[in-house]
Amino acid sequence: MKTLKTILKRVEPPHWWAGMGLKKLQLLFYGNNISEYNITCSSGLKILQVSQTENSNYLFVTLDASEIEGGTYSFTFQKENFPDFTIPYEFKERSGNSANRTSFDSSDVFYLLMPDRFANANPRINSVKQLIEKVNPNDLHGRHGGDIQGIINNLDYLKDLGITTLWSTPLCENNSSTGSYHGYAQTDVYNIDARLGSLADYKNLSKELHKRGMKLVIDYVTNHWGSEHWLIKDLPCKDWLNQWKHFTNTIHKTTSLFDTNASVFDKDQHEKGWFVSTMPDLNQRNPLVLNYLIQNAIWWIEEVNLDGIRVDTFTYNYKEAAVKWLEAIQNEYPNLNIIGEVWLHNSAQLAYWQKDSKIGEMASYNSQLPCVTDFPLHNALQDIFYSKHRKLKDLESLYETFVNDFFYPNPQGLMRFLENHDTQRFNTQCGGDLDAYKIALTVICTVRGIPQLYYGSEIGMQGDKNNGDGDIRHEFPGGWAKHKQNAFLPPTANKGRNVYQESFHAFTKKLLNWRKDNRTVHYGNFLHFVSVDHVYVYFRYLDEEKRVMVIINNSKTKKILALKKFAEGLNGSKTGNEILSDQVLDLSTELSMPARTPYIIELT
Known part of the structure; x- marks a missing residue:
């Protein structure tokens, strides 16, 4: 005698939630000749469509999910000369504010x-x-x-x-x-x-x-x-x-x-x-x-x-x-x-x-x-x-x-x-x-x-x-x-x-x-200067936030940077805190950049 386990092997999704935005839910039923069964559902569920494929082991059932409440419902399968069987299906209560969950952005690593x-x-x-x-x-x-x-x-x-x-x-x-x-x-x-x-x-x-x-x-x-x-x-x-x-x-x-x-x-x-x-x-x-x-x-x-x-x-x-x-x-x-x-x-x-x-x-x-x-x-x-x-x-x-x-x-x-x-x-x-x-x-x-x-x-x-x-x-x-x-x-x-x-x-x-x-680096505008002799300089800036100046020296030698060129990015700042070396830098005229070194400077 065939048992429920030998007839129905899978239901996917295995459960769902009440209050979802998806208004039509497609359930996949998989089992031995499952498409030969008629399917009905308990009160509170409404079947919109039953789709069969060329493989009789599948039945795709589309439900109206627009007004389903949380709880356990049932599906009943009927086939002539075979005993009926019924399975439970759960619609969970959706967690609060799930639809409006926050996500990652450029502030993340x-x-x-x-x-x-x-x-x-x-x-x-x-x-x-x-x-x-x-x-x-x-x-x-x-x-x-x-x-x-x-x-x-x-x-x-x-x-x-x-x-x-x-x-x-x-x-x-x-x-x-x-x-x-x-x-x-x-x-x-x-x-x-x-x-x-x-x-x-x-x-x-x-x-x-x-x-x-x-x-x-x-x-x-x-x-x-x-x-x-x-x-x-x-x-x-x-x-x-x-x-x-x-x-x-x-x-x-x-x-x-x-x-x-x-x-x-x-x-x-x-x-x-x-x-x-x-x-x-x-x-x-x-x-x-x-x-x-x-x-x-x-x-x-x-x-x-x-x-x-x-x-x-x-x-x-x-x-x-x-x-x-x-x-x-x-x-x-x-x-x-x-x-x-x-x-x-x-x-x-x-x-x-x-x-x-x-x-x-x-x-x-x-x-x-x-x-x-x-x-x-x-x-x-x-x-x-x-x-x-x-x-x-x-x-x-x-x-x-x-x-x-x-x-x-x-x-x-x-x-x-x-x-x-x-x-x-x-x-x-x-x-x-x-x-x-x-x-x-x-x-x-x-x-x-x-x-x-x-x-x-x-x-x-x-x-x-x-x-x-x-x-x-x-x-x-x-x-x-x-x-x-x-x-x-x-x-x-x-x-x-x-x-x-x-x-x-x-x-x-x-x-x-x-x-x-650092919000400036997360969301700030980007301003850069043409790289010259293995040195690349750029700024990140936001209104009412500290500006950040980044200097990359990929040369094998120390470089002396005349800072007048970068006045647009410095925006009047004369000093800055270099966060990688924990030093305060004078940005009034020129800056000595060590070889093969990055600087990240919070302008003050």
Whole structure:
């Protein structure tokens, strides 16, 4: 005799909330021939539509969610010659002011980490029976055992460093046979990967961050899932995915989506090609798929009390569907900020993808994406400080990066970074040069936009992407009991940071904690001067706030700056407090700048 468990295997979303802005809720019922059943609901629910697909194991039911009250309701399934069965479905009471939650902005500093490589607090879940890949710390590209509790245990370290916002790579189940640690080939987007912890752990991470006045951003993947995703292994319909006769890789040409001369062939292969063979491309033209993705993102925001979203591979989506996805989330949470990964190196092309872009408007497109990743600035910094240059490069490319700010509708909506989980480690690129790190970090913390730090940057961590992605994703020293040295601890503690690590950490901490309370740097206007002879000078200013002058000397020699040139930025100030060296400077006539040094001067 078939039991309820053998008939109905999944209901998604697993629950919902009363009082949401989303007026129509699409429920997915999955089970053996579930579409052969008639479905009715209890009083208080109204079914608007029942949709069947070519796979009889699915039933999509659309509810009128406009006036639902909190409580537990029921769905009854009936089939001739089979016993009826009834299941409960809960609509939770929505937390107060959820719709108007605040989010991140340019006052924040992001910390990006990979949970599997950050800290291992619970070795008992390093490997679990139901998930294929087991822990293998000796494999650079295998699972190492970091978990959510490991992140929670080190939140005080992050707060002390000056971090305000945590961005973790995806935490949902990734039941792949290899390479599952990174999380981008998800196999169940309503469950936390059991090797990282549980939903309760994730909610506790959010709670502990908020207790410390910090924020949590989810890494969301709209473009693809893993090939082992339960739903992909039993597709509701063939057009749930972008299908090809033979495996077809994306051509990774985002430009084809706005190139007026692009062939349909190239555009289709970029947009519909699979990211890799193990990451099937979702067909967001299918309204069932798009609704699923919209509701799933909202579910995580509401369930975990999230403060924002980072969208992976944003420019690989069907771009019209991406707009609908963003609009639905923004309608639910008008103040929620969202950053999209836009891996483009040209400022005009990057600007096309930002909300209200004039460049996008010329192409009859508005992405609705508030924030984008500033790869032009990243590229300039990595190139300027590349240790294998025969001589120090001038700062002209840095200056020229900001010259192009007129392309962006909102330059403050750019995420700036030295490195991330997909790029070369900056401290490898610059050969472990502390002076280069100080200058580059000063730049990303004092120019417009949202700075992002990658875990380990602050202790000088290195790794070579040429050896594979695993080499830029090493374990954070001290995150595992086996580690002989603990970089989470100060150098005065037993096994604490060594001299090299502390030199990076002390500078990072001082800079980030100064930035945390400086409105001028958060929101101020930007004024810069043409870089000359390895020296670049710029100002941040707001009405009735202290002006900030930043001087970068990337020369191997001391420079004497005649300050008359910078009168427009100095605005009459004759002295200033240099916050990195804790000295008061005379700015009346000229200033001596030490070699390979950044200055941040609060004008007085």
